[in-house]
Amino acid sequence: MHAIINGDQNQLVELIEEEYLNIDYLTFLDEGAYYSYSCHDEVPFFDRGNAYSESQRHPFQKYMMKNLIELDLMNCDVWDIPHAPKIIKEEREITTPMLLLSGEFDPVTPFSWATELKSHGKTAWSKEWKGISHVVSWWSDCSGEVARDFLEAPI
Numbered sequence: 001m002h003a004i005i006n007g008d009q010n011q012l013v014e015l016i017e018e019e020y021l022n023i024d025y026l027t028f029l030d031e032g033a034y035y036s037y038s039c040h041d042e043v044p045f046f047d048r049g050n051a052y053s054e055s056q057r058h059p060f061q062k063y064m065m066k067n068l069i070e071l072d073l074m075n076c077d078v079w080d081i082p083h084a085p086k087i088i089k090e091e092r093e094i095t096t097p098m099l100l101l102s103g104e105f106d107p108v109t110p111f112s113w114a115t116e117l118k119s120h121g122k123t124a125w126s127k128e129w130k131g132i133s134h135v136v137s138w139w140s141d142c143s144g145e146v147a148r149d150f151l152e153a154p155i
Contacts (some may be wrong), residue, residue, distance in 0.1 A: 031075075039076035044083035046073075055107035065107055091120060097154035098124040101143050103132035123155060 048069060055065035098121045100114035111128040118124040129143055136143045141145045 035075055035079045038064065038072065039079045039081040039083075040089060041084050043072060043076045045086075045089050048073075051107055054110055057107070062107075068108075094121040094124070097147075097150075099147060099154070100124065100126040101126050101136040101147065101148040102126065102136055103136050103139070104130045105130055105133040106136075108134050125150075 046069075051065060051069055055062045094117075098118065100118055102109065102111040102114045104111070111126070114126040114128075118126045127143075127146070129140055130138045132143075137147055
């Protein structure tokens, strides 16, 4: 704590990287499923510069984001899945009910994106969770309950 209070955040960076980039974290995900859709639908269209700039606004995310982004790009190179056609990113009206949960400190999928996506939906709800980063449902029991209720009765 002494080092952090005096401006040396290196130890804090190491702790954050260990927490978010260790093998236990990666095996928590179903990696095959994640990279199957991510490398097909998301990574080919990913704006690295935007993610880096968004992460600079938040003290903790700015240290780990670069590594997480590079990890996804590296895994997609290895996974070698064909990319989705560009038409997948064209704007259109969404008729499926949507629940959009965003973390206040999420540099990957910021609340502003949820707000924009919500404007394209017939039935959509969005909520920004204060003090949380990416994957709100992992960090908030309440958000998990909201998601469960939505899945049980989406309209």
